[in-house]
Amino acid sequence: MKKHNFYAGPSILSEYTIKNTADAVTNFAGTGLSILEISHRSKEFTAVIEEANSLVKELLEIPQGYEVLFLGGGASMQFCMVPFNLLNKKAAYLETGTWAVNAIKEAKLFGEVDVVASSKEANFSYIPKGYTIPEDADYFHFTSNNTIYGTEMRYDPDTKIRLVADMSSDIFSRPVDISKYDVIYAGAQKNLAPAGVTIVIVREDALGHVDRVIPTMLDYRTHVKKGSMFNTPPCLPIYSALQTLKFYKELGGIKVLEKMDIEKAAILYDAIDNSKMFVGTARPEDRSIMNVCFVMKEEYKELEPQFNEFAASQGMVGIKGHRSVGGFRASIYNAMPKSSVEALVAAMKEFEKKH
Known part of the structure; x- marks a missing residue:
């Protein structure tokens, strides 16, 4: 059945992604080796990560001045990486579900957090409207799709401050005006690839403005500088992501x-x-x-x-x-x-x- x-x-992943990934597990790019055992520094894998990077930029129409990163740790790691890199004194967050709550909790470790609105009192069954985003905050963070409660923001908010979005569960499901954002992050395990890689789209000029020392692995600039190759990246999920991106392009x-x-x-x-x-x-x-x-x-x-x-x-x-x-x-x-x-x-x- x-x-x-x-x-x-x-x-669910497309049959295209599953079949091509399965083939690469047996014999990757005609090397006679599995994608599971190939060096991430090999010319064959370097070509994979470069093509995946290029397709993310093409499909999402990412303008100049942004970098696409392939990182580990899931979206949950981004809950602390975002404030580590962007929060100097205060950040504004919209509370729309469990993952927003978790992001807020992490941000509070780095500075003041202004929760501009919440739908908690109605078990997160709606997206708050008509809230004011403080202009003295370092950035405004929202979760575009709430998997547990089935709510979604299918639009790009207008802000006078930096804008950050967790798009883990709806990235690639609608056109996005990337130029409005400073950071977009998404765990791959919904619309892209198996768990193990997170896509981060970051505006380069948003970095380097905080006073704190950032640990090497948690500094976006480390990964920008090294093209997501500072440490060994998750090769198999990145390869699967590439297959999905190719499939999306083929679909139109x-x-x-x-x-x-x-x-x-x-x-x-x-x-x-x-x-x-x-x-x-x-x-x-x-x-x-x-x-x-x-x-x-x-x-x-x-x-x-x-x-x-x-x-x-x-x-x-x-x-x-x-x-x-x-x-x-x-x-x-x-x-x-x-x-x-x-x-x-x-x-x-x-x-x-x-x-």
Whole structure:
């Protein structure tokens, strides 16, 4: 039976990425060696990281003055690297979910943090609006997509100060005006590659303005200077990322991906909104097109475990909601085919009919 992979991360990858990565594990670039054992200094791997860098710049239309880095440590490492490199006295943060909370906690180790707005009181079911960003802050940080709660900011905020975004779970799903940002970071394990590499897009002139001494490995300038090769980079995830980037380019780029993602999300949200049994948890105007979160209406609550079992019998994996929200979560990243979304909708309708 075909498996429909709705895991939130590590998550579905395109067949193109999986097949090409598997081939490279056996024989990388005709070297007779595996990508798992090749030197990161070899001309074959240097070509991989250079092409990946170039494709990120091309697909996201990154202007001059920015560097693309491939780093370890996940987005969680960026929670401290950002303030280490950018926070002198005060930073402003938007609190929209678990990962924003974690980023705020780390930033407080480096200076004052002004939480400009929060949706915590409503279990992060919406994105706050109408807040004021203090102009004396060193930067404003937001999390563009909240995987656990299914909310998303599909726009680039206007600020008079430096702008930083955690785009781990929705990068490459919409065009972004990179020129508005000073740092964008994204763990690869949602829309790009297996876990193990993090993409960081950094404006070079944003660096070097803090008073503190920064440890070598945590200084963005170290990695800019060495082209992400200061230490051994995560070669396999970078190779997989390159395959995904090539696949995105073949499909037609970011605008094509966005159109596909919006269409998939609309199919699923339409089924939820027209259901007698299921209901969405995020406010409609802030719904994510990457992570669709929903529960059963109060009178059907006790059937949730049964639906999980039924969905599993239909080949669905990873649709159980995060423990802090409950219910269900369908992660429908770029690699998710429309047919899998349609299969989930069919399972929901069949279950509803039976009960």
